[in-house]
Amino acid sequence: VGKFISLVIGLGRAENTNRDKYATSYNNTAGGFFQLSYQFFAPQELLDEIAPDIKQKEFRKIPNVRRAESKEEFYSLTYQRRMAMSILQDYLIDFKGDPVKAIVAYNAGYDRGSYLGPSNDFNVFKQKTYQEKLKEYKKRGVSNPEEKAKEASEIITRDAVRLVNLLFPNMQVGKDLKTQLKGQQSAIRTPLPKPKTMTNGGFV
Numbered sequence: 001v002g003k004f005i006s007l008v009i010g011l012g013r014a015e016n017t018n019r020d021k022y023a024t025s026y027n028n029t030a031g032g033f034f035q036l037s038y039q040f041f042a043p044q045e046l047l048d049e050i051a052p053d054i055k056q057k058e059f060r061k062i063p064n065v066r067r068a069e070s071k072e073e074f075y076s077l078t079y080q081r082r083m084a085m086s087i088l089q090d091y092l093i094d095f096k097g098d099p100v101k102a103i104v105a106y107n108a109g110y111d112r113g114s115y116l117g118p119s120n121d122f123n124v125f126k127q128k129t130y131q132e133k134l135k136e137y138k139k140r141g142v143s144n145p146e147e148k149a150k151e152a153s154e155i156i157t158r159d160a161v162r163l164v165n166l167l168f169p170n171m172q173v174g175k176d177l178k179t180q181l182k183g184q185q186s187a188i189r190t191p192l193p194k195p196k197t198m199t200n201g202g203f204v
Contacts, residue, residue, distance in 0.1 A: 004092075007099065007167065008085050011106065014166040021075045029054065033077050034084040041083065046071045060110060062090045103167060104160045112156070122174040126157040 013019070015035040024031040028051055029038055036042075038051050040059040047054050049071075059065055064086045068074035088106055095101035095113055100120045105113030108129075115128040130153035137145035161174035 004085075004089070008081065008088060010167045011084060011088065011103070011163075012081065014163050015107070021077065024050070032075050032080045034080040036074070036080055036083055041067055042074055043068050043070055046074055062086055065090075099168065100164055100171070100173065103164050107163050108156050108160050112160075120173060122157055122161055122177050125160070126153050126177070129153040129156050 012034050015033075019033070021033055022031065023033075023035075025035055030036060031038060031042075031050075037059075038047060038054050039057050042051070042054075042056075044056065046068075047056065056067070059067075065083055068079055073079045084106075088102060091102035091105045091110070091113065092099065094110075095105065098120075101113040101116055104116060104125070105111075112125070112129060112132075115125045116122070117124050130149050133152045134145055134149035137149055142148060157174075157177065161177060164171065164173050
């Protein structure tokens, strides 16, 4: 139990290095202390305010996991931490106690946790992510799908490797990762302004 709690705390610190409760991801798809996906966890009022192009979708069925009922709840540490704990616990069970796959699934999406294969190979992960994004972009009619899928897979892989290595510094995964990504891009953007109708509250 103690190791699990420590893992959850470390996850929050690694996912939100600024420790700002209004921090959002670089692509504006997740926010809060544990970087919960807006698509699955944000109430409609929050989507309308900061991410109007995102449509609500149901998260996979996990006990005690639900969408926030208000903007105040979404950004509260209590809600964010409870969701993160429930999700991570479920992923650890599904991936037979493999913390690398569980963390990658939390960061990059559940299905991508299995992309690592039995040896947690991040080159294989990147290739499968590329194939997934290429198929998605072609279906959507995106211009230059190969180039954009390559860039997306590089960023997704780099962020997953970064998170795993922050949480498990003795592992140092991805040492042989072949990457062509230029420069640095933080996974956390400068926090958005406080929502106009947000009431006082926050960490509890």
